[in-house]
Amino acid sequence: MDTTSFTKKSLGLDVAGEPGLTPPTKPARFPKKPKLGSGKARTKKRDIPEGLWTKCPSCDSMIFDKELDENLKVCTKCSHHFSIGARERIHSLVETCTFEEMDANMESVDILNFRGASTYQSKLDDYRKSTTLKDAVVTGIGKIGSHRVALGVMDFSFLGGSMGSVVGEKLTRLIERGTEGELPVVIISTSGGARMYEGMFSLMQMAKTCGALAYHAQRRLPYISILTNPDYAGVMASFASVGDLILAEPKAMIGFAGPRVIKDTTQAELPPGFQTSEFLLDRGLIDAIVPRREMKDRLIEYLDYLMVGKKAQAKI
Numbered sequence: 001m002d003t004t005s006f007t008k009k010s011l012g013l014d015v016a017g018e019p020g021l022t023p024p025t026k027p028a029r030f031p032k033k034p035k036l037g038s039g040k041a042r043t044k045k046r047d048i049p050e051g052l053w054t055k056c057p058s059c060d061s062m063i064f065d066k067e068l069d070e071n072l073k074v075c076t077k078c079s080h081h082f083s084i085g086a087r088e089r090i091h092s093l094v095e096t097c098t099f100e101e102m103d104a105n106m107e108s109v110d111i112l113n114f115r116g117a118s119t120y121q122s123k124l125d126d127y128r129k130s131t132t133l134k135d136a137v138v139t140g141i142g143k144i145g146s147h148r149v150a151l152g153v154m155d156f157s158f159l160g161g162s163m164g165s166v167v168g169e170k171l172t173r174l175i176e177r178g179t180e181g182e183l184p185v186v187i188i189s190t191s192g193g194a195r196m197y198e199g200m201f202s203l204m205q206m207a208k209t210c211g212a213l214a215y216h217a218q219r220r221l222p223y224i225s226i227l228t229n230p231d232y233a234g235v236m237a238s239f240a241s242v243g244d245l246i247l248a249e250p251k252a253m254i255g256f257a258g259p260r261v262i263k264d265t266t267q268a269e270l271p272p273g274f275q276t277s278e279f280l281l282d283r284g285l286i287d288a289i290v291p292r293r294e295m296k297d298r299l300i301e302y303l304d305y306l307m308v309g310k311k312a313q314a315k316i
């Protein structure tokens with residue numbers, strides 16, 4: 001006797017769903033109640049611990065801070081140059097234990113008794129604490145390769161690398177030491193310009209530093225100026241732009257007034273890449289663009305060339 005088996009499969013019901021007559025075999029499902037505090041846990045997971053990772057503003061990748069430090073603060077993915085402190089930069093350029101700092105304790109004073117939202121003196125105190133620097137430049141004599149060099153390095157993290165009387169005086173003394181000792185001068189600059197809190201005193205530093213460089217040049221000694229991001233106003237209008245050789249880091253913003261001011265004044269559309277080192281190299285304002293990681297080797301090459309016949313004269 002033929003029997004008909006009414007399996008779910010033969011009725012084609014396993015695909016379409018449970019037949020109406022078949023009671024549901026699975027217990028009804030309710031959406032899971034979120035666990036208390038799970039939102040917080042998720043946020044925690046997504047949070048990046050401070051001081052461990054840095055996001056590259058150019059390519060958005062997360063870079064391990066240790067890796068960034070080892071790579072001289074240059075992005076390992078896209079070669080974006082982050083700003084670097086004066087001491088780290090000196091460490092990356094001079095031979096170990098050869099740097100003798102000059103005027104390490106020279107400090108600015110609030111000569112104009114400047115009063116704004118906060119006093120100049122309180123600003124100076126804050127920046128001295130946060131940067132462990134006395135002012136926006138570190139100067140001294142050090143050895144790069146086989147060359148003794150009068151080296152000045154600015155630090156943007158101290159009041160925007162602004163040039164006040166201490167920056168001007170320290171650089172002038174450095175250049176004069178270079179002239180006396182017949183040493184090449186290398187100055188690595190980054191600055192927003194003259195320090196407004198010191199008024200006319202900061203503007204006088206432009207003439208003073210350039211005057212010292214003129215005496216240095218009279219002795220036929222080379223001065224290499226290295227421009228780094230950003231480099232503007234009073235510094236670019238004085239010692240930074242009068243180098244025998246002017247180098248710049250890639251994509252550094254360099255100019256006198258900022259692009260917005262120029263655009264508003266001229267009422268003209270600015271060309272793409274305006275005020276970048278690449279734009280200025282094209283137009284002959286700078287001599288070469290040198291990536292940070294190649295800077296030391298390139299400096300040694302340039303100094304080898306520029307100091308031919310002068311090595312024996314170096315006294316200091």
Ligand SMILES: [Zn+2]
Pocket residue numbers: 056057058059060061075076077078079080
């Ligand atoms: Zn990057």
